[in-house]
Amino acid sequence: MNIFKDNNTAILIQAILCLKNDEECKALLEDILTEGEILAVSQRLEVARLLRKGTNYSAIAQTTGASTATISRVNRCVLYGTGGYETIFSRIDLEE
Numbered sequence: 273m274n275i276f277k278d279n280n281t282a283i284l285i286q287a288i289l290c291l292k293n294d295e296e297c298k299a300l301l302e303d304i305l306t307e308g309e310i311l312a313v314s315q316r317l318e319v320a321r322l323l324r325k326g327t328n329y330s331a332i333a334q335t336t337g338a339s340t341a342t343i344s345r346v347n348r349c350v351l352y353g354t355g356g357y358e359t360i361f362s363r364i365d366l367e368e
Contacts, residue, residue, distance in 0.1 A: 319346045320357045 275281050284304075291297045301310055315338050322332045329343050338346075350357050 316342065316346050317357075317360075319343050320350050321361070323347050323350050324357075324361065 276285075287300065291300060305313075315336055318336050319332055319338050319342065322335065323343070323346065327335075329340055332338060332343050333340060346357075
C-alpha cells in the first residue's frame with residue numbers, strides 16, 4: 273500500500289505545506305503528535321545530521337540516545353532513501 277495515496281495522508285501533507293512560520297508549525301506538531309513522537313522524529317534528524325558528518329554509530333548512540341537499530345534505519349534512508357533528508361539539509365543549516 274502506498275501511504276501517500278491515502279486521502280488522510282494527502283490532507284496531512286497539505287496541512288504541513290500551508291504553515292507559515294515556526295509558531296504555526298509548533299502548534300500543529302503539538303496538536304497531532306505526542307511529545308514522544310516529536311522527540312523521536314527530532315532524534316532521527318539529529319542522527320541523520322551526524323551520519324552525514326561521518327560520525328560513527330557508537331558516538332551517535334552515546335550523543336543522541338538512539339538505538340543502533342534506529343541509527344541503522346536512518347542510515348539506510350540517508351544512503352538509499354527518497355532524498356528527504358538531503359532536501360532538508362540542503363535548505364536549512366543544521367551544522368554546528
